[in-house]
Amino acid sequence: MNGTPRTQDNGLAQQLPYAAIVAFITACCLSIEFLAPEHWGPSVVWFLLAPAGALIASAIPALVVARRVQRIEKMAHEKDDLIGLLLKDYAAERGDWVWSCDVDGRLRGVSQKFALHAGRASGQLEGTALADLLGEGETGRADPDGIAVLMRQRKPFYNVEARIVASDGEHRWRMAGKPVFRNSRFEGYVGTAANVTTESRAKETMAYLAFNDGLTGLSNRVHFQKRLGDCVARLDRYGSAFTLLYLDLDKFKAVNDTLGHQAGDQLLIEVAKRLSATVRKADVVARLGGDEFALLLTDESDPGSVGNLASRLIELVCMPYIIDGQELAIGVSIGVAIAPVDGNQADQLVRNADLALYRAKAEGGDCYCFFETTMDAEAHKRRELELELGAALERNEFALHYQPVVTAADSVLAGMEALIRWNHPTLGLVPAHEFMPLAERTGMIARIGEWTVNEACRALVQLPEHLTVAINLSTKHFRNADVFAVIQQALAASGVAPHRLELEVTESLLIDDSGDAISRLAELKKLGAMITLDHFGTGYSSLTGLLKFSFDKIKIDSSLVSDASDEAVSRETVRAIMALARTLRIAVATKGVETIEQAEFLKEAGSDQLQGQLFARPMALADILAVTGAPRQGAELVREMAEAAA
DSSP states (O other): OOHHHHHHHHOOOOOOOHHHHHHHHHHHHHHHHHHHHGGOOOOHHHHHHHHHHHHHHHHHHHHHHHHHHHHHHHHHHHHHHHHHHHHHHHHHHOOOOEEOOTTTBBOOOOOOHHHHHHHHHHHHHHTTTTTHTOSSSSSSOOHHHHHHHHHHOOOOOOOOOOEEETTTTEEEEEEEEEEEETEEEEEEEEEEEEEEEEHHHHHHHHHHHHBOOTTTTTOOHHHHHHHHHHHHHHHHHHHHOEEEEEEESSHHHHHHHHHHHHHHHHHHHHHHHHHHHSSSSTSSSEETOOOOOOOEEOOOOOHHHHHHHHHHHHHHHHHEETTTTTTOOOOEEEEEETTTTTSSSHHHHHHHHHHHHHHHTTTTOEEEEEETTHHHHHHHHHHHHHHHHHHTTTTEEEEEEEEEEEETTTEEEEEEEEEEEEEETTTTTHHHHHHHHHHHHHTTHHHHHHHHHHHHHHHHHHOOOOOEEEOOHHHHHHHHHHHHHHHHHHHHTOOOOOOGGEEEOHHEEEEETTTHHHHHHHHHHHHHHHEEEETSSSSSSSHHHHHHOSEEEEEHHHHHHHHHHHHHHHHHHHHHHHHHHHHHOOOOOOOOOOSHHHHHHHHHHHEEEOOSTTTOOEEEHHHHHHHHTSSOOOOHHHHHHHHHHO
């Protein structure tokens, strides 16, 4: 609107000098025409010349200005033409295309390339509002950097990404544009565009993977820590309380080890779905790695409400899953830390939630625990135990205790299972389940495993030659050390017959590196040692383990024996295992026998050997030798061993 009057003024300024000269000449002619010659004189001449000089003097600057205005306008037109040519050259080099709009934002001069990428014909696009093509038409966009908003404000824009609604779906264009003015009058927009759909989606995928778990789609550890930091900042500024829950799946390792990682991954995906469906949108569900999850309740701190949620989570996670047509069951342990009661810093809250989780797992799993200050003392004790474990071997603090294994038919002593104990100077006798996980985590397991093999061979030298000793081989020890060399050297040094040494392994050994594990087991069997598959019946593919390797013996897990006392299904399962073992010609031993009724049932079902508290608790070697050194056999010997252990 402001450009039009200025254009008119410029035209008037250009015409004014010429009009003045014409008017002066006209006046002179009229004077000559109407004045008689006798009236001509100096005064008349002066009268005519003075205005002429004044007019010429005033007209010259005006003429200069007018000529300058003409040159400027010509340069402006040439500049606009040059800009247009440069835009076309730039677009041609980059594979972009030029677009232009009129004062109303409607497309004009639509090129074939523009139409091709928009998925429409040029005729359809001509006169179409660019805002409609960008999806910003009738409703507009709240985004202040939107192209439609910038165009309404007549602002230039560069490298702005726009979503284009094309006939074949949504595309992403990178656009630049500048408003065009002629003689200070707005005439529309001209710019370039490029199709960056592939590039944009790749960036979105990278951003998604940077903050989300690739398997489950949940937040990953990085995003979780960021959101936790946001909650801590809000707590510091506004006092907004929140809650952190740490979750660890129970029995998941058995699924992963027996069915393989593919089934384990599918199980994790199903768990993630159940967790996500339980919490609110404002909360954060994350997978921290493996079978560890975390929940961030951004505005919940009431212990009662948090406890109810934890109970629902446990109930949901423990419901059966169908994976590859097979029903699976797992559990979950949960540790809870509430801010600011249990801490006001991210690392402190994470540590306290983890301590609470440790307590929940120690209590048997499938439960939740709130953080308590006493857990700090327990954690300190575990750290001290871990430090002391390194020196326990040098201080000769480890010992093997032996639990008798008897024949099911007549209760004759057939052998023993060696169970490691830590004779701690202040804590007393520490059972294996309390320190062996520390040994595996710290890498001490190889040294402890080697000591166990040598100690068992030394015990066999002192025991009657018809007795065997079974030792448990840790999966980590088996994979990370040369077990064959250790056992070969121990047997050679002690002179013990290899068949008297039983090596017990679990199914997990055969899952991840089954080829290597089986070849190494075959070497040990060729050496003469007996190979036993321990904890049989607790995995999901025990039969697979039997088919992969020719074991000498299987040991039925004590949990099946306990259940068989009351459950018909467990009893039938035990019978089926016995029948399978007879078919494969594999000996069967059963652990955890505590009652005479259990012993009678297992004898009737077909178990070859029995082991448990009914016969004797684990005993020191000296107590074993005190009984086995006497000339007694059969049930009498077993009774005396039980009395010695009592």
